[in-house]
Amino acid sequence: KMAAAVAGNLRRAGWRLWRGRAVVRCQLYSPQRALQASAVLRRVSDEQKEPLASSSQQQFDSHPTDHQPEQKPPGPRPSYTGQGGQESEDYESEEQLQHRILTAALEFVPEHGWTAEAIAEGAKTLGLSVAAAGMFHSDGSELILHFVSQCNTKLSELLEQEQKLVQLGKAEKKSTDQFLRDAVEARLRMLIPYIEKWPQALSILLLPHNIPSSLNLLTSMIDDIWQYAGDQSTDFNWYTRRAVLTGIYNTTELVMMQDSSPDFEDTWRFLENRVADAMNMSDTANQVQSTGEAVVQGLMGAAVTVSNAETSRAVR
Amino acid sequence: GGALRALCGAGRGLAAGPETHFGFQTVTEAERREKIYQVFESVAKKYDVMNDSMTLGIHRVWKDILMHKMNPSPGTILLDVAGGTGDIAFRFINYVRSARERQLQRKLKNHQNLSWQEISESYQEDKFKLLGDSQVVVCDINKEMLKVGKQKAQHLGYSEGLSWVLGNAEELPFDDDKFDVYTIAFGIRNVTRIDLALEEAYRVLKPGGRFLCLEFSHVSNPLLSRLYDLYSFQVIPVLGEVIAGDWKSYQYLVESIRRFPPQEELKAMIEDAGFLKVDYQNLNSGIVAIHSGFKL
Numbered sequence: 001k002m003a004a005a006v007a008g009n010l011r012r013a014g015w016r017l018w019r020g021r022a023v024v025r026c027q028l029y030s031p032q033r034a035l036q037a038s039a040v041l042r043r044v045s046d047e048q049k050e051p052l053a054s055s056s057q058q059q060f061d062s063h064p065t066d067h068q069p070e071q072k073p074p075g076p077r078p079s080y081t082g083q084g085g086q087e088s089e090d091y092e093s094e095e096q097l098q099h100r101i102l103t104a105a106l107e108f109v110p111e112h113g114w115t116a117e118a119i120a121e122g123a124k125t126l127g128l129s130v131a132a133a134g135m136f137h138s139d140g141s142e143l144i145l146h147f148v149s150q151c152n153t154k155l156s157e158l159l160e161q162e163q164k165l166v167q168l169g170k171a172e173k174k175s176t177d178q179f180l181r182d183a184v185e186a187r188l189r190m191l192i193p194y195i196e197k198w199p200q201a202l203s204i205l206l207l208p209h210n211i212p213s214s215l216n217l218l219t220s221m222i223d224d225i226w227q228y229a230g231d232q233s234t235d236f237n238w239y240t241r242r243a244v245l246t247g248i249y250n251t252t253e254l255v256m257m258q259d260s261s262p263d264f265e266d267t268w269r270f271l272e273n274r275v276a277d278a279m280n281m282s283d284t285a286n287q288v289q290s291t292g293e294a295v296v297q298g299l300m301g302a303a304v305t306v307s308n309a310e311t312s313r314a315v316r
Numbered sequence: 317g318g319a320l321r322a323l324c325g326a327g328r329g330l331a332a333g334p335e336t337h338f339g340f341q342t343v344t345e346a347e348r349r350e351k352i353y354q355v356f357e358s359v360a361k362k363y364d365v366m367n368d369s370m371t372l373g374i375h376r377v378w379k380d381i382l383m384h385k386m387n388p389s390p391g392t393i394l395l396d397v398a399g400g401t402g403d404i405a406f407r408f409i410n411y412v413r414s415a416r417e418r419q420l421q422r423k424l425k426n427h428q429n430l431s432w433q434e435i436s437e438s439y440q441e442d443k444f445k446l447l448g449d450s451q452v453v454v455c456d457i458n459k460e461m462l463k464v465g466k467q468k469a470q471h472l473g474y475s476e477g478l479s480w481v482l483g484n485a486e487e488l489p490f491d492d493d494k495f496d497v498y499t500i501a502f503g504i505r506n507v508t509r510i511d512l513a514l515e516e517a518y519r520v521l522k523p524g525g526r527f528l529c530l531e532f533s534h535v536s537n538p539l540l541s542r543l544y545d546l547y548s549f550q551v552i553p554v555l556g557e558v559i560a561g562d563w564k565s566y567q568y569l570v571e572s573i574r575r576f577p578p579q580e581e582l583k584a585m586i587e588d589a590g591f592l593k594v595d596y597q598n599l600n601s602g603i604v605a606i607h608s609g610f611k612l
Contacts (some may be wrong), residue, residue, distance in 0.1 A: 094592055097612060113428075117419075120389045128524025129496040135593055136608060138387050175537050 060093055098135060101126060102146040106194075109147075113197045114140035114204060123309055141210050144201045144218065151190045152221045158186055159228040176231045177275045183225045184249055184275075192264075199257050224248050240291045244281075247294030248274045335586045336447035336508060341569030345508050345591050347572025353458060354399070354508050355565045360460035363401050363469075369559060370552050370566075376403075377500060378604050382530045384391045385597070385606060386497060390416040395495040395520060397485045398462035398503020398512075402468055409474055412450040419448070447477045453495075455483040476498040486512040497521075501530040505576045508606045514589035527591055533598070533605035534578035540601055548573070 015312045016177065026058055104203065105122025112118040118140070120133035164169040205214040222245045236244070254269040338348045359366065360600060374512045382404070384430045388394065425482055456462050462480050483489045485500065485507050498517045507513045517527050535541040548570045556566025576580050577585065579596050582605075586594045591609030 062326075094612060117389055118388060123524055126524075129393055129522040129526070130524075131386075131496040131526035132391070132524035132610065132612075133606070134385075134387065134526050 008065070052245070053181050059216065066206065098142075099146065101128070101132060102143050103133075103150070105143055105150070106147060109143070109197055111192055114201050116140060119143055139204055140201075141204055141207070144204055145210070146167050147194070147201075148205075148214070148217050150216060152224070153282065154190065155183065155187045155221065156224050158185060163228055163230075164305070173230075176229055177279045179229045179280075180225065180245065180275050181271055184245075184252060184271055187221070187225075187249075188253060191256070193255075193258070202253075202257075218249075222249065240305075243291045243294040243298070244278045247298040248278060248297040336597070337527065337575050339568040339575065345352075348508050351568075352508075355568055356458045356506075357460045358562055359560055359565050360400075360458065363461065363464065364403075366556065366560055366566070369555050374600070375502075378530060378599055379407055380404050381599060382499070382501065382528060382606055383411050385497070385608070386411075386451065386526070386528060387418050388412055388415070388497065388505055390419060390450050392450050392452075392496045393456060393494070394452040394497045394499065395488075395490070395611075396452060396502045397455050397488070397498065397517070398457070398506065399466055399499075400456045400458065400476075400503075402454055402465040405452045405454045405465075405478060406469070406472065406474055406503050408450075408452050409477060412447050414478075416448040416450075439595050442489055451477045451479070453479050453481055453490075455481045455485075455488065457482070457484050486516060488516045488520055492519050493522045494527060495522060496592050497526045497528065499528045499530070502532070504529055504531055505572050510591065511586060514586055514591075518590045518611055527586065527607075527609040527611070529581075529582070529607040530588075530607060532573040532576060533574045533582070533596075533602050535602040540603075542605060579607075582607055596602070 038142040101119060101123050103122075104125050105119045108118040112121065115136045116133045116136065121128040121134040124130055133180070141236055163173065166173050194201070204210060219242065222242055225245060226241050229242075248271070252267060254273045256264055257272045259267045261267075327524065334345055335342055336345050336348050337343070338351050339560070354394065356363075371378075376446060386408075388408060388411060392412065394405070394408050396408070399405055438610065454462070454465060456465070458468050459482060462482060466480055485503070486509050498521055500513070500517075504510060516529075521527065526528050535544055552570050553566045554570075557563040576582075577604070579598070583596055586607055586609045589609075590611070592612045594607065594609040596605045596607045
């Protein structure tokens, strides 16, 4: 069946995000080990389906064909709660189970860091053996990537809701700089519960085998923000927009790592200044220079600053 | 169910049952089990020495890689089948011990603001759980191999968290859903009904548990394959005669490796038993392969 074959291919790619656009980019998220696809689908058809299982099965099959850039967030996700450990075998697919385990593992990150141990603890809470953590890479990459993509999804949902309110006339349309500031702040605030261990995560995301995936997640998040910004006022072209906001986001994130002010005030002030600088670049010459600077800032400076951030946080 | 199967097996053996192989010979299933038992009975005392000389010590690296791949966290319960002389079990204990130490160190680091009294108290209570509740059960069908293993354990000082059980991989004496990890290192080749062993493995593993199999496999590289064949058939039986005084057992060993299913076929068999996310990793271009699967 076509759907099964396509679904199989996607699973082989490893990382499924629930949004159609991201499905195309998914091809880069290749895990170290190849996933075998067909046994799972076979298994599911053997088992007795709960009403919940069959509805998410449909969701699963319909996604591969959905490639529109503008897409509503998916409907309410099937709830996995309320089932005992024995029910873990009624899951719909390996990937969905893996996502469940990673989500459960996030709770243990503040204590264990982004490690296989956190994943093992997560698996335990789902009633699975700690050995299930062996499904993932031992450096915790998948856990971090899962978290990042979860945050990005949450951000998109947030922006979508805001846009709806504006369309319904219930809220004012924000100016571009205000919009960008709020979006970046909202996204960065999601890091707060994990901020102690975040420098560790950043350094893992910079490992060569993770860069394609982490870069992809970053750029799609940035594109998302610009899309919802609906910017008409500035004279930026698409590449500049991307590079500028990426630079702003990355540098603000790094500042946040080293920020000890109450509720990260210093970070938001830094963010405000960077966005204001960006808005002031209106002519082409400035844009070209700034694009270059922003790219350099965003990528190269990151590696050095992260290690500093890690040391300063360790000291504190 | 198991008892019935055993009866049928014995019955079939008496009636010149289903044919299978013993090395390159054709024998009945019952004969095969008997012959293999005798092979290991005779090689048990020299098993470790022979492993070292045949593989030039590389088998130790293979077993270390297996342990690293398993990456067991403290609290893991391991069943090592055909574990005979205890190589995997001892490595497991070492690994878990050092993981546990690191865990305790990290806990202490996080408790920087406790008083000395509190720190020493917390250290004391954890001290008695050096392995952090981890356990390994070594199961083997052969009494002689187990005997050698127990002696080794005593000699090397392994006692905590270790137990030895006499049992058949095709019919394990354990309840369902008991173990976190099931390993079988260089043992599955000697099992007569591999499918039964895989089903048993599935049965005794907890949901989420992992199956790991370390075994000789097929070399695809033609040049390496020829050298390997040359070494296997010309050198190993000679070593067997010289070191262990037993040519035939080592002839069997080499032949059984050739008869064993290649990587993809074993992978399919593991999937048939119900395991998911089945995959394999070739070591030394396929001389040895580690197969892994999960009970999900």
